[in-house]
Amino acid sequence: MNRTPGRPLRADAERSVRAILAAAERVLAEHPGATVEQIAEAAGVTRTTVHRRFASRQALIDALATEAAAKLAEAIEDGHPETAPPLVALHRATANVLRVKAAWGFALGPAAAGSEPAARIHQEVARRCVELLGRIQEQGVIAADADLEWVRRVYYALIGEVLHGQPAIAGAGRTTTAETATDPDPDALAALIVDTVLHGVGPRAAG
Amino acid sequence: MNRTPGRPLRADAERSVRAILAAAERVLAEHPGATVEQIAEAAGVTRTTVHRRFASRQALIDALATEAAAKLAEAIEDGHPETAPPLVALHRATANVLRVKAAWGFALGPAAAGSEPAARIHQEVARRCVELLGRIQEQGVIAADADLEWVRRVYYALIGEVLHGQPAIAGAGRTTTAETATDPDPDALAALIVDTVLHGVGPRAAG
């Protein structure tokens, strides 16, 4: 049975879909093996309704992954990677991505991978990311002989690292610059990530 | 029923246990939700036998996680973090860890976490790691005001990153230094990781 109707849904049905997706993210983030029933309960809906809107558990996860991937792409674009100065764009995009990934941890994680359309979006995002890094490289801020794919992966890894130790990041990075920031706000973390990717943790070259 | 007998196992039974653990790693690495039956089949054993040796599926995973954690700890110690020069120890330990993590990807991954004894070992490993980083910091190779816990997490993240894109790392890092190394050997990768952690991907400070 196809639950991807051509006709537009009624307002309440649309609301249900949103509630289910939001609940799925919430529940699956904590327990990836969670039941459809648990998701339904968290959404304030019956299991029957979930199955009415999503053909299968997998279909639900795929939809979730796709939606989240779209938000991720949007987060990058909101940094204006084309028009803004590359480093500014990178910083803004990083902060945006941190917000999105924090809110859609499961849907953007490995457990939700395998969704075909989502995978395409992620691939496109990676392309844009390398593009932006290339522009930064042209400015000489990234070594000319650096492998941009490796740079991108380091960058991704640090984003992921920052996100799964929320309270652990008190006075992150250099205690002098970041002080004891009690609030792990995305901008400070983005600065930490970008700085670490570019310069590592070694002592600063004078200047 | 307790499958942790006080008496020593017979030789063939011991062999079965080893085969089951090895097969579990192999199978679960590719499909974390794999069945006990699939594991048994891969081990050349019946499901009954698996249950004879491990009280439950979870008990099997816990045993796997614990064994792998021990190998990880061993990998660190093999770098002689106490006696060798800190940077040498870090490099050796990194190469060793890469080997171990490549072979025990599932058992050391998040899916196998939650095992109580394994968790304690991992905590101990992290402590040793920070200790070593502290010694490197004293040498001035890591900035004096850097948060070592953050450094450790960056280090871990890069190790993880290197490991889940095996064939993608052809001419890793700086193409000039690494050339097009067709073989992603642990030592080259370890050098890449350590270098990136310390200096990032920015242009080298002259020298």
Place this chain on the structure above:
DNA sequence: TAGATCTGCGACACTTCTGTTTCAGTTAGT
């Protein structure tokens, strides 16, 4: 070689989850 141990085989009860269906009652849209 004798006795203890281990294994495969086949079966069993039990639980849990999925996906479907029907139907009566509610809610949105026009």
Place this chain on the structure above:
DNA sequence: ACTAACTGAAACAGAAGTGTCGCAGATCTA
């Protein structure tokens, strides 16, 4: 206000997995 769409409730069949048991035969060990 009328119709179409949506929902909850309650059941159903079915699949799949887990853990257990007993037994006959193979395999180790002393």
